[in-house]
Amino acid sequence: MPHLAKRITGGSKKSYGMFARAAALEGSGRDLIHMELGSPHADTPMPIKQATIDALLAGRVHYSHFQGLPELRAAISKRLADSNGLDMPPEQIVVTNGLTHASFAAFMTVVDPGDEVILLEPYYPQHLGKIELAGGVPVFAPLDAANRFSINPDLVEARITPKTKAIAIVNPCNPTGRVYSRAELEGLAALAIRHDLVVISDEVYEDILFDKAEHISIASLPGMAERTISMFAFTKSFAMDGWRLGYLAAPADLISGILKITTSDVTHVNTFIQAGALAAVTGPREILEELVEEDRVKREIVVTRLNQMAGVTCEWPEGTIYAFPDIRATGLPAQALAERILAEADVVVEAGSFYGPAGEGHLRVCFGSQSVERIKEAMDRLQRFFNRL
Numbered sequence: 523m524p525h526l527a528k529r530i531t532g533g534s535k536k537s538y539g540m541f542a543r544a545a546a547l548e549g550s551g552r553d554l555i556h557m558e559l560g561s562p563h564a565d566t567p568m569p570i571k572q573a574t575i576d577a578l579l580a581g582r583v584h585y586s587h588f589q590g591l592p593e594l595r596a597a598i599s600k601r602l603a604d605s606n607g608l609d610m611p612p613e614q615i616v617v618t619n620g621l622t623h624a625s626f627a628a629f630m631t632v633v634d635p636g637d638e639v640i641l642l643e644p645y646y647p648q649h650l651g652k653i654e655l656a657g658g659v660p661v662f663a664p665l666d667a668a669n670r671f672s673i674n675p676d677l678v679e680a681r682i683t684p685k686t687k688a689i690a691i692v693n694p695c696n697p698t699g700r701v702y703s704r705a706e707l708e709g710l711a712a713l714a715i716r717h718d719l720v721v722i723s724d725e726v727y728e729d730i731l732f733d734k735a736e737h738i739s740i741a742s743l744p745g746m747a748e749r750t751i752s753m754f755a756f757t758k759s760f761a762m763d764g765w766r767l768g769y770l771a772a773p774a775d776l777i778s779g780i781l782k783i784t785t786s787d788v789t790h791v792n793t794f795i796q797a798g799a800l801a802a803v804t805g806p807r808e809i810l811e812e813l814v815e816e817d818r819v820k821r822e823i824v825v826t827r828l829n830q831m832a833g834v835t836c837e838w839p840e841g842t843i844y845a846f847p848d849i850r851a852t853g854l855p856a857q858a859l860a861e862r863i864l865a866e867a868d869v870v871v872e873a874g875s876f877y878g879p880a881g882e883g884h885l886r887v888c889f890g891s892q893s894v895e896r897i898k899e900a901m902d903r904l905q906r907f908f909n910r911l
Contacts, residue, residue, distance in 0.1 A: 539647075540860055544870040555900040557888045558870045560696065560843060562761040564816060567809045570760060570798045577797035586793040588785050589777075590617025590769065594796050597803040598769055606728070607742035608752065610771040616780055617769045617791045617799070621726045621755035623784070624770040626652050628722045628751045631779040633658035637687035639722075640678060644671070644877035644884075646692050646724065658687070664880045670837060671698040671846075675709035682713070688720040689713070694727040694737060697877050697886040698846050699839025701735040711743045721750045726768070727842040729759040730814055730890075732821060735840040741771070748773050751780075758843065758890070759810060760802045767791065767799050817843055817890050820897055824889040827901035831908040843890025846874065850883040852911055860885060867907040869900045 540558045547554065589595060595612035602608040602615075618624040625648070633639060635657030641649055643662040653660045663681040665671040678689070689710065694701045714721050721740055728737045741750035755768030772780060784790070802809075821839060828836040828847045836847035849859055856873035863869050863885075874884030889897060 539876045540864065540870050540872050543861065544864060547864075552868055554864075554868050554870055555892060555896055555903070556870045557891060557897075557900055558872045558886070559891055560758065560888055561763050561891050562758060562813075562843070563890060563892050564761040564813055566761050566765070566798075567802075567805075567813075569805055569809065570762070570801045573801035574795050574798035577794040582794045582797065584793060586790060586796070588781060588790045589613075589615065590791060591793070591796045591800070594800045594803070595769075597800055598771075601803050602739075602752075602771060606725075606739040606752075608739055608747065608771060610747075610752075614774055614777055615769055615771050616777065616784060617767070617796060618784065619768070619788055619791055620757060620763075620766040621724060621753050621768040622648060623766070623788070624753040624755070624768050625649065625722065625724060626655075626787075627780045627783040628753065628770060628772070629653055629656050629658070630783045631776055632656075632688055632720050632722065632751070634687070636685060638683060638685045639687060640681050640689045641878075642673065642678070642689075642691055642695075643879070644697050644874065644881035645690075646696055647877065649690050659685070661686070662878055662880075665698070665700075667880060671695070671700050673702055673706040673710055675713055678710065679713055679717075682717050682719075686717065686719060688722055690722045690724070691740065692724040692726075693740070694725075694730065694735075694841030696727065696842055697844050697872070697874065697881065697884075699837070699842050699844050701731060701737055701840040704736075704738055707738055707740045708743060711740060711746050714749060715745050719749070721746065723750055723752045725752060726755045727758055728754065729810055730817055730843060731841045732818055733838070733840060737841065751776065756799055756802055759813070761813060762798075762802070765795055765798065767795060820889040820892075820894060821845070823894065823897055824887060824901065827905065828887070831905055833908055833911060843888055845887045845889060846881075846884050847887060848884055852908075854911075856882055856885060863904065863907060866910075867903040869903050869907075 629652040633656035663678040666674040756762040833852040860873040872886040874881030
């Protein structure tokens with residue numbers, strides 16, 4: 523099995539980053555402030571919990587539909603139509619164990635051994651292992667760093683070969699915090715259509731938007747619904763990361779292949795927690811707005827403070843829960859700087875280079891993972907650290 527072992531471990535080095543280094547220090551008595559993981563600090567809203575408890579107590583504890591509860595998929599179908607401009611009937615929706623599971627099923631369905639998949643760099647590291655498990659080859663196309671990490675179709679097209687099968691995108695973007703414009707997505711869509719490519723679209727941060735930014739699902743553009751797998755989750759929007767609950771919407775001709783993967787690895791998602799998902803999808807919009815407003819307040823603190831630190835400049839993220847400060851003026855490589863911040867300031871941030879060479883010169887700082895008080899303390903520690911530099 524040496525060939526298989528090589529394929530499985532090839533991308534695992536990119537799975538943990540500074541989290542693994544910080545974990546080795548847990549129990550040492552140090553007061554670490556974690557701002558490296560995209561884990562929401564807020565608790566899951568009570569109406570979602572209560573719906574789940576009610577379903578559990580009502581005995582909804584047995585096998586259910588392999589694609590997800592019919593009533594949940596019907597509600598998701600309506601949400602996608604109302605919010606994303608996607609005409610996806612319940613038959614083209616699969617409820618999954620988080621977006622991670624959705625993307626695993628997508629890559630395993632679409633990618634054959636030897637196929638190339640383009641990732642926009644800085645990229646989301648977890649995509650690497652899934653592509654490699656499917657026998658595919660990740661190919662990196664840089665975002666336009668000089669223009670706020672925008673999508674430049676020429677930079678993407680230069681990476682397309684006869685072996686290219688798909689393009690994977692994250693929008694809103696982790697780690698840069700960009701929300702791609704309609705023009706950017708139209709340029710990418712034109713490439714996909716011209717070269718007959720599948721687009722695998724991670725939209726987990728679709729609801730976390732700031733300053734009137736508009737999220738557009740690429741599958742809503744002309745000619746894209748039939749070639750796009752759109753993936754979503756309750757993880758970030760509703761503070762449900764530990765629930766492991768997401769969904770995908772795909773062309774009808776891909777659903778049987780996707781179900782071959784999902785029914786083989788998990789059969790179906792936990793039955794009673796899908797009642798919580800239904801409460802999230804159909805509940806009042808105010809619940810979601812309150813959670814996003816909390817993130818907006820934290821973004822204000824983090825970006826303002828980062829821009830006051832020596833050697834640091836930071837653009838305002840348009841979406842997500844991440845700031846992506848530029849630290850090139852310090853003269854230090856991103857990984858070395860992240861390690862020094864951990865060692866000297868007890869704050870855990872991720873190196874931009876963790877997301878590929880295009881992320882070098884930056885750090886990724888998660889402002890959604892801590893309380894306001896802890897974020898202020900982290901910024902004080904970072905201020906002292908950069909002043910010493």
